[in-house]
Amino acid sequence: MTESPLLERLFAAEPRAIARVLSMVENEDPAASQLMAAVHSRIGGVFVVGVTGPPGAGKSTLVAQLITRIRATGRRVAVLAVDPSSPYSGGALLGDRVRMQEHASDKGVFIRSMATRGHLGGLARTTADAAAVLGAAGFDLVIIETVGVGQDEVEVVRAADVSVVTLVPGTGDDVQALKAGVMEIADIFVINKADLPGAERAAEAIGMALSLEERPSAGWRPPVLRVTATTGDGVPALLAAIDHFRTSRGPNGHVRRRERLEVALREHATARWLQHLEHETLGPGDWQGLVDRLASGNIDRDAAVEWLLHRAASAARAQASTSPLLDHVGVAVRDVAASRQFFEGVLGFAMQPVEEVPSQHVRVAFLETGDSKVELVETTREDSAVGRFLARHGPGLHHLAFRVTDLDATLAHLTACGVRLVDAQPRAGAHGRRVAFVHPQSAHGVLVELVEELRDGHEDR
Ligand code: CO
Numbered sequence: 001m002t003e004s005p006l007l008e009r010l011f012a013a014e015p016r017a018i019a020r021v022l023s024m025v026e027n028e029d030p031a032a033s034q035l036m037a038a039v040h041s042r043i044g045g046v047f048v049v050g051v052t053g054p055p056g057a058g059k060s061t062l063v064a065q066l067i068t069r070i071r072a073t074g075r076r077v078a079v080l081a082v083d084p085s086s087p088y089s090g091g092a093l094l095g096d097r098v099r100m101q102e103h104a105s106d107k108g109v110f111i112r113s114m115a116t117r118g119h120l121g122g123l124a125r126t127t128a129d130a131a132a133v134l135g136a137a138g139f140d141l142v143i144i145e146t147v148g149v150g151q152d153e154v155e156v157v158r159a160a161d162v163s164v165v166t167l168v169p170g171t172g173d174d175v176q177a178l179k180a181g182v183m184e185i186a187d188i189f190v191i192n193k194a195d196l197p198g199a200e201r202a203a204e205a206i207g208m209a210l211s212l213e214e215r216p217s218a219g220w221r222p223p224v225l226r227v228t229a230t231t232g233d234g235v236p237a238l239l240a241a242i243d244h245f246r247t248s249r250g251p252n253g254h255v256r257r258r259e260r261l262e263v264a265l266r267e268h269a270t271a272r273w274l275q276h277l278e279h280e281t282l283g284p285g286d287w288q289g290l291v292d293r294l295a296s297g298n299i300d301r302d303a304a305v306e307w308l309l310h311r312a313a314s315a316a317r318a319q320a321s322t323s324p325l326l327d328h329v330g331v332a333v334r335d336v337a338a339s340r341q342f343f344e345g346v347l348g349f350a351m352q353p354v355e356e357v358p359s360q361h362v363r364v365a366f367l368e369t370g371d372s373k374v375e376l377v378e379t380t381r382e383d384s385a386v387g388r389f390l391a392r393h394g395p396g397l398h399h400l401a402f403r404v405t406d407l408d409a410t411l412a413h414l415t416a417c418g419v420r421l422v423d424a425q426p427r428a429g430a431h432g433r434r435v436a437f438v439h440p441q442s443a444h445g446v447l448v449e450l451v452e453e454l455r456d457g458h459e460d461r
Contacts, residue, residue: 007038013076013137015110022112025129036129039136046135047246050160052146052153052182057166058192061229063145067109068232069239075140078110080130082123082146082156110139124155125267131160149182158185159263162245164238166190167206169198183209186222188241194226194234220248277308281315283431284454293350307370314371327451328366328373330399332390336365336378343367343376359427362386366430375401375430385422399437401449407434410450414438426452 009017021039024032049066051059063079070077114130131142144160146153157163165186189206191199203224210222223241227234278287290307293299299307318325333339336354344351349367356363361384367374377398379387389398404410407426414421422437429435429451438448 004035007035010039010133010137011042013107013139015107018110018133018137019112021133022114022130025133026114026126028126032129036132039129039132043132043135044138046131046139047141047162048131048160049141049143049242050146050157050163050185051143051166052149052157052163052185053166053190053192054168055148057168058229059145059147059166062166062190062192062227062235062238063143065229065232065235066143066239069235070141071106071108073239076108076138077141077143078134078137078139079112079143079145080127080134081111081113082127082144082153083113083115110134110137122155122267122271123152124159124263125271127156128159128261128263154182154185155263161249162187162242164188164190164242166192167202168193169196169200169202187220187245188238189222189224190234190238191224191226192229194228199226220245277312281312286311289350289352298350307368310370318371324402324404326372327401327403327449328375329397330375330377330401330447330449331396332386332393332398333376333378333395334390336363336376339376340365343374349374355430356380357428357430360384360386360429364430399447399449401435401451403453404450405453407436407450407452411436419443422447 006017006020010021021032021035023029024035051063053059060081067077067079112130114127127144131144134142144156146156163185165182165188167189169191191202191206193199203226206224210224225234225238225241227238229235290304294301294304340351343349344367349369352366352368354363354365361381362377362379364378365376367376377386379390381387382391386398411421411424411426415424420439420442422439423435426434426436429449431454433454434452436450438450440447
């Protein structure tokens with residue numbers, strides 16, 4: 001299969017193709033996940049530099065200076081500016097972007113703003129995917145610049161190959177940032193506006209904090225560099241530190257790369273698993289029903305998650321197993337509404353709304369018990385099957401219901417085996433599913449109901 005023209009253009013670093021693929025990644029376009037497979041095979045040796053720090057630390061000016069230095073070494077560099085508002089907005093940020101315009105005509109530079117809102121799969125994943133796209137487009141370095149130091153932004157920078165934390169002296173931001181836990185992610189500290197009074201003290205404060213800290217990345221002590229981004233003073237030393245960090249990790253010792261891949265994997269797997277669970281495993285209305293129960297205080301969040309895990313496990317077992325699964329146990333009661341008191345109030349079941357099934361002259365309500373259910377059945381006509389059962393036996397266990405994928409085929413098989421059926425043809429059961437009953441004479445005294453799974457892709461398991 002030949003590559004799509006869009007990918008060819010991306011690999012040729014055509015700016016409009018890069019922008020288009022980045023938009024697809026950012027908008028979580030379904031086609032993007034297909035492209036990402038090709039992108040990941042072409043990432044090459046891209047190195048991702050995270051630059052973070054509180055607002056006003058001069059990060060954009062610093063990044064603009066870094067671009068100049070990186071270009072001077074002949075390397076190609078891309079910048080992803082993670083903007084908490086929408087792309088290309090915000091006064092201060094816009095001003096910084098304008099400063100970057102000096103690189104606008106340079107084909108070896110690519111600059112892009114990314115909004116932080118609306119990433120269902122997680123900002124860190126979207127950013128990691130975007131960095132991979134830029135790697136596939138042949139950029140040697142990708143700088144991810146965050147505007148602030150919020151939790152999402154820290155996650156983004158944590159996923160970079162090297163993290164640069166930028167502070168300014170004398171604003172109190174240095175102390176704030178240390179408190180915010182940004183400290184732990186820093187591989188390199190930059191004190192910008194180093195000509196301001198207090199730069200020395202800020203550097204000492206960081207050095208002090210570092211000496212007390214146990215760092216996970218052993219063998220690297222984060223340098224504290226003093227820079228004046230507006231003039232470019234100290235920027236060559238910063239680039240040298242970045243390159244030094246890269247080489248110190250060794251060609252195969254990409255600890256951060258591993259971490260980045262793990263973050264992306266974790267977020268992607270979570271999003272996909274939830275999607276699969278909601279659309280493939282759960283029945284129609286199950287998800288909303290769960291939210292309803294959560295909202296009404298019927299269950300707490302832990303119990304809701306347990307229920308989801310249970311359903312997922314059941315579905316996996318059902319897929320692996322070929323034997324019929326128990327769908328529900330039918331219990332004949334005199335009054336479904338009255339039985340709610342015991343099942344819901346005393347035993348704590350979540351009871352689904354009462355449903356009328358005219359074809360069987362019954363009203364039913366299902367009790368959730370995880371994979372299977374209990375069906376409470378009352379009759380609306382004394383001469384119906386359930387009515388006669390109640391008259392003869394009183395309330396009690398009434399039938400077992402098993403799930404089948406193809407009811408017509410099952411009925412044909414049973415007929416061929418000489419089984420006596422109550423229903424030769426399927427009829428309409430509860431939940432809009434097709435059902436048929438097997439006569440107790442052929443099933444050792446038990447009335448057996450066969451329930452067909454819904455076929456519209458939202459099977460009611
Ligand atoms: Co039933």
